[in-house]
Amino acid sequence: MRKKKRRRKKSIYDIGREKYNFDYQEEIIRYKALCCMHLERKEIKKLKFDKNISSYKDWKEYIRHKYEKFDKEDLMEFSRFLNCVGRDEVLEHNFSLLLIGGLVTLIFTKIFEALMETIDILLVGGSDFILLRIVLYILMVLLLYAIVAVTMYFFAMKPIRKKDTKENLISDYKEIIDEMALNKS
Numbered sequence: 001m002r003k004k005k006r007r008r009k010k011s012i013y014d015i016g017r018e019k020y021n022f023d024y025q026e027e028i029i030r031y032k033a034l035c036c037m038h039l040e041r042k043e044i045k046k047l048k049f050d051k052n053i054s055s056y057k058d059w060k061e062y063i064r065h066k067y068e069k070f071d072k073e074d075l076m077e078f079s080r081f082l083n084c085v086g087r088d089e090v091l092e093h094n095f096s097l098l099l100i101g102g103l104v105t106l107i108f109t110k111i112f113e114a115l116m117e118t119i120d121i122l123l124v125g126g127s128d129f130i131l132l133r134i135v136l137y138i139l140m141v142l143l144l145y146a147i148v149a150v151t152m153y154f155f156a157m158k159p160i161r162k163k164d165t166k167e168n169l170i171s172d173y174k175e176i177i178d179e180m181a182l183n184k185s
Contacts, residue, residue, distance in 0.1 A: 012085055020078050021066065024085065031169040034059050056172075063176045075181035079174055086170040104151060111147060115140055 016022040029043045034053065053059050067075065 012081075016081060016085065020081060022078070022081075027173070028166065028169055030059075031172075032165060035165070035168075037165065060176055063173065064180060067177065067180060070180075072181050072184040075177055075184060079177045079181060082170055082174040082177065086167065086174075107151060108148070111144060115144055 013024045016024055026046065029039065029047050030053070032039055032043070033047060034056070039047070053062050067078070070078065
């Protein structure tokens, strides 16, 4: 007896590729390259970027050319689809911020507990090597501040920057599509 294969549910990105010729992953890479943002190696390999697209005006013409065959109704439907993609990105971002907040809190709690135990050990000893203890205490506090700064950069700033790029892509794309729909009257 053969097992039935379960089909994977279509994601919003699959629908975009099939129905609107909108490959989100490709477009976000193209947009990042256009905005001179840092591209990872795997993104550079995936980049199918026309060398003639070097400004917003060129990118806008690329989109106009890509969707010029769509009628007004299709463009309006595509605009609504872009709204859905934007909402999906906001939900994903909010979940990741919640997860990051919990992880950062856990990390800082563990570091603080270890620091307090070390300070207790240093202060329990007699008056011998008091200067060494003070220097070690200062170094541990500085280390804690460095860890906090690096953690905040990687866990908080990077996802926020990614979210802004995705929001800007959807917003700019939607603006161009809406403008095309208005002109199709």
